[in-house]
Amino acid sequence: MENNVKPANGKLGILIPGLGAVATTLIAGVEAVNKGLSKPIGALTQMGNIRLGKRTENRYPKINEFVPLANLKDIVWGGWDVYSDNVYEAAVNAEVLERSLLDSVKAELESVKPMKAAFDKNYAKNLDGTHVKTGTRLDMANELIEDIKNFQEQNGLDRIVVLWCGSTEVYFEESEVHQSIVAFEQGLANDDKLIAPSMLYAYAALKLGIPFVNGAPNLTVDIPALVELAKYTETPIAGKDFKTGQTLMKTIVAPGLAARALGVNGWFSTNILGNRDGYVLDDPDNFKTKEVSKLSVLEEIFKPEANPDLYGDMYHKVRINYYPPHGDAKESWDNIDIFGWLGYKMQIKINFLCRDSILAAPVALDLALFSDLAKRAGMSGVQEWLSFYLKSPQTAPGLAPEHDIFKQLTKLQNTLRHMMGEDLITHLGLEYYQDVVDAM
Amino acid sequence: MENNVKPANGKLGILIPGLGAVATTLIAGVEAVNKGLSKPIGALTQMGNIRLGKRTENRYPKINEFVPLANLKDIVWGGWDVYSDNVYEAAVNAEVLERSLLDSVKAELESVKPMKAAFDKNYAKNLDGTHVKTGTRLDMANELIEDIKNFQEQNGLDRIVVLWCGSTEVYFEESEVHQSIVAFEQGLANDDKLIAPSMLYAYAALKLGIPFVNGAPNLTVDIPALVELAKYTETPIAGKDFKTGQTLMKTIVAPGLAARALGVNGWFSTNILGNRDGYVLDDPDNFKTKEVSKLSVLEEIFKPEANPDLYGDMYHKVRINYYPPHGDAKESWDNIDIFGWLGYKMQIKINFLCRDSILAAPVALDLALFSDLAKRAGMSGVQEWLSFYLKSPQTAPGLAPEHDIFKQLTKLQNTLRHMMGEDLITHLGLEYYQDVVDAM
Amino acid sequence: MENNVKPANGKLGILIPGLGAVATTLIAGVEAVNKGLSKPIGALTQMGNIRLGKRTENRYPKINEFVPLANLKDIVWGGWDVYSDNVYEAAVNAEVLERSLLDSVKAELESVKPMKAAFDKNYAKNLDGTHVKTGTRLDMANELIEDIKNFQEQNGLDRIVVLWCGSTEVYFEESEVHQSIVAFEQGLANDDKLIAPSMLYAYAALKLGIPFVNGAPNLTVDIPALVELAKYTETPIAGKDFKTGQTLMKTIVAPGLAARALGVNGWFSTNILGNRDGYVLDDPDNFKTKEVSKLSVLEEIFKPEANPDLYGDMYHKVRINYYPPHGDAKESWDNIDIFGWLGYKMQIKINFLCRDSILAAPVALDLALFSDLAKRAGMSGVQEWLSFYLKSPQTAPGLAPEHDIFKQLTKLQNTLRHMMGEDLITHLGLEYYQDVVDAM
């Protein structure tokens, strides 16, 4: 197979609804990297290698030397928020990065000022920002389309990606208005409250053929209407919920236990965090969205129906606690009750002293750059190969998401190999996305 | 490809040098399973599934319904030890399984009495057993060959596997006498002290074309002389060191960190254990053998030369502490110092309250059954596809071992698929073992 | 001073409302100890020493050789429960002690059958027992008085103690009916729903001059009406809430930090437990009672008003999670955020793998035996010297409870020394209880 990927010429705009902890850590970090002050650790697109050919060939190029990715220096930042703080101010408030680092890129950060947000307070009661658009859903969607076009023009951009880093919205389930693009557009016109603000951004991007990534657990682009639109405008989409911290660890450890056929009868996960994200999640309705996202992973990895002796009685509980002393230094503690040979019991305790936004920023970067790559490679619709980065991966309808991070990695790597005409090494799964295959 | 594997007809003898904690837990467990009293949790050969075809085909047969494995009811046990306790007595001493379980299979266990060991106290100073063979190394080797033949005959066995579960021998490196089968046989005749007792068992097995597995970290079958013999007699071999506990966890977690390009600058591992294995390892010379086995895994997974920014400065320390209060309930504590985006530091602490022999027994069982399968499938020499079970996997000369447990699992599963003529899903690596491929 | 304590002649009845996990572990344990099968570890009355005189005198008698305590062999058990299971059956259900131990005292346990409970389902909605008394509160109280008298007579008892080991009742605060014995007795007659079932047992005991101990966090005997009655009938009372597990650890560690003037800005405590107690506490109203009991301890030990620089900003959060896989093996995890010299931050993590009822049973025993001692020593009303055993110690009105376990221990020991006419070693605090002093 030949490589038909278009080159990454010109500038790439990354437009972010939600200029909070994750977004400002991402932006400040890339600027610091561009000045040679820091390294983009945790980003496969910047630091990762990929094995090609046989083990004995010893071919391990950097990923960004293998596939044509946008250069960090070609990125132009923009975004929206319900607060009008510029990115420097927002980054200072977030208390993730130390002041001296922020000051070294102060000018760059100050120049990024949020546009007014498309917002509805019912979706995040703990927020009281006033830097918001007015009018109906349709008005707001149209304004967002204008915002994007202006941003592209003013900055002379070749391509754009939109990346949702906004707060977690309250929990709700799909309804009629989300089932088709016709119904959705009718809903916009009717100012239907069941259309979440995040969906307006997704709609605006997809209308313009611009890739959209969702870093939060809310549905957003994971509804039939917007999947339909993405296919129609040949646009890549990916979501939901950046996979970091405790869930990251879970999708590493659980496959290891399953690999060895060790039984699990209980998994208790607790988290303490004190940032604004934690504050929003202190509202039970918003927490519900997150909990659903976090609970699903073990089911899929352990497959209790297929392995009732090992996982049939597993009790899984996840707790998130707002705990101000820790700020963004989210910490998790897991107790895992396992059993082995003849049913004898053992326990694993994992205490992860992590930093939430430090883990999320490189994930956000990779998702943005890989979505842009996908677009140039002619891939559209759900990008399941990006599941590797997501707590609750969006899949083709009817297909269970894959949560095992090692299978996800294999899928990601083989997708890159496939794009570039290299031999595959493992389960690609492109067969589930015939349109993607056709397009290549 | 066609499936040419011979069926598992008749009885299978499993002969074990070293009837200690692991071996008695294995034997008692299989007997309890055969009586329907317990489940063989942790053994892929008994509990595991394998995916065949595409995800959407939903084909997940049990492994033992997919490949022709010996039935647990067809196993006949035997072994050697420097102590003359029968398996019931040895199991009671080991204090791994509760008395009531042992009593439910007492007759079966009492009937397994060790043959006299081929032993040399210099290889395990903390042992003072007297149930040992006398004479030169050559005498002992010949006696072992007779032991095996008699065992086969008396029990009417179709096939045999030899499984080293003896104590860890003192550390030493390869020398002249280990380089070729000619030199080795000359060494036997000369009673060369550099030939370890465990090598005598391996030699005896291989001479008879009987698969040999090494569950300890000592070299044993991992020397050119015995690899040569294995090829000559077309016999599968596998080693070294059952992968359990802390190292198991390490080869699960490290690939997860590497997958995400998270940096590591320190990994401290400490262990407390109070069984006889721990007592033998309290001797620094024997510990050295174990330490070497345990230290190598991170190097290979993180590849510091290829990723100097992430793993170039990693400090890795492993400590094993003899701590009688815990008996066989080995416990490990790991502190992992990682760094992410822009070099920000995070920490992971893992406390594994495990049971050493409970984890080792199913590994020993799988290795025995898969070695027997390999023999019937016409595979010989080093069985790298069994790396999944080993801390320090033996490989083809010049080939670095693979420690990532998920790659090891893929390799194991694809080897099974390959054997049975199913489509592969991932990196098989049989290319490194041309003889195996030829044989199929 | 002279020792005027009456000897512990004859039999002592211990009557327990609530024959659940704690009570059955206590009863089975004492019976096993009486048969010489086990040791009463954790009970100061059985295992503890006390220092007398100067360090150099080397006088460390056993406590039960120093003060005249009832002998374990002289105890006769009885109780009430809403379920009709005898103590053997209840102990089997509780799954605290292993079956073989219970079987060794089966006859003794089976002979203890609960009397019908004074109960009101509004106080514990998750319970559905039907072995209950009917009629008004006054009827029930009178029946309890009869129950106690009959028990005394039928068993030829010299003395009795009543020990509440019933479920935690729902949270409510003191109201009018609890303010005086007159109001309380009026309330009984009116069947006032604000009188909790546990208060009926306390009332019955105190009317008869029988010491009453409350092992749960509900108010029970900690209301003015019953304190008044206790003084009037010269009866010792003690409560609330057995101090075990996480709170025990907290009242050990917190005084240590305070001793060294180390600051604390956060303390997060989480618990997982899966027994019936945990199930009752899964109801938010019942949890509230427990939470209030657990939260108070740090305030008192750290005295934030007196030490604002060190403890003024302390954030304290306690979570209890019902987690069936652990049964009675309650487990706690604490994260403590401290700061030292110049405000530099440090952290302490404590993971206590405890067994709830194993910790509570000896506490219950000591409280029963020491209350009986107090009665014989002529002490009445609130026994603050027993704070050592209680999460939420009842004190003289207007006096803050002391939570520092080391000060509590000193108080307990000095009370014993004082009783027996030995030199005090430290802060006795009897001055707050003039009646006690008068009585001596």
Place this chain on the structure above:
Amino acid sequence: MENNVKPANGKLGILIPGLGAVATTLIAGVEAVNKGLSKPIGALTQMGNIRLGKRTENRYPKINEFVPLANLKDIVWGGWDVYSDNVYEAAVNAEVLERSLLDSVKAELESVKPMKAAFDKNYAKNLDGTHVKTGTRLDMANELIEDIKNFQEQNGLDRIVVLWCGSTEVYFEESEVHQSIVAFEQGLANDDKLIAPSMLYAYAALKLGIPFVNGAPNLTVDIPALVELAKYTETPIAGKDFKTGQTLMKTIVAPGLAARALGVNGWFSTNILGNRDGYVLDDPDNFKTKEVSKLSVLEEIFKPEANPDLYGDMYHKVRINYYPPHGDAKESWDNIDIFGWLGYKMQIKINFLCRDSILAAPVALDLALFSDLAKRAGMSGVQEWLSFYLKSPQTAPGLAPEHDIFKQLTKLQNTLRHMMGEDLITHLGLEYYQDVVDAM
């Protein structure tokens, strides 16, 4: 009793052999506090309160308002080291305090330059400093006396204290030369290698009647010769080994377990640290000194001979691991195997992420200020009331040290009350030090 303590007029010199991590953290901290930049958290002399009278009197003065202590602003610093770095440079190397804090007191720190050390490389092989005195032990001692006198004169000091913060010296036991002051002075003249360098500093101080404190575990002032000299010159002495980190936690938790008569059958303690102290302790001879200091504490608290059922089989193991990634952020992990009612087993795990020098600096400060106070109060010889701060407290000959931190605290507080003529609250223990009592 009357208060005869002399006031703290004029300047106090604190002279420190060993200007490493602890000393520089102490000096920089006091200077920062004096500038109002930071708070002296962890120092009882600065932050602590003391209760006077009855609980109801509510008298809790600050300790430094209750006893006449030197003011931090009146301290003048000096010291010796084998490296010639000034305190600013040494503090930067130590990597304990952040650079910005050090820079805010740079001038003050740079002005403190070490005098040449009295040193012998056999006592700390991992050190290679050359800023050392030459000549015999007698020469060096005399030079130290001159150093001290000059320092006093040049700075116009009222009083001086000498505080050993030097590296841990190799392990050795008392011998002839340490038994009397006569033998010792003879040894000086003979340049006897059994006289450790640290003893030279102690000798010099005591000759001049200057209080000497030993923060390391080496014998130093804990030998009969120097105790004799201290009495003769009426000088207070205190040692050994600042109590911080893991041992601090141990002497908090162990008394709590003992208080409740909970049994202990194992206590495993491991430490990881990467500072220069850790590097010196990587030499087994130096580690031995530390190990002896750390092992003793549990014995004394649990008294296994008096409590054989509870502590007779306790296995105690302490490991220290040099682990560079952690620098001064020493971390400890303890596994405690306990048992309760009927022998049922439980476990406690404590993970202390501490900062070694941050914990040690306030301890060093308190010891210096309290020693100066003792001198002015007319107390001389061993100051057992300072045991509170020490891992291996020096006591009167024949008297076992008290390790329980709560008893130590009571002793400390009562000594202060006693000094000031207040009522005692608990065990004073002055009876063991008749000379002290006489002197008051």
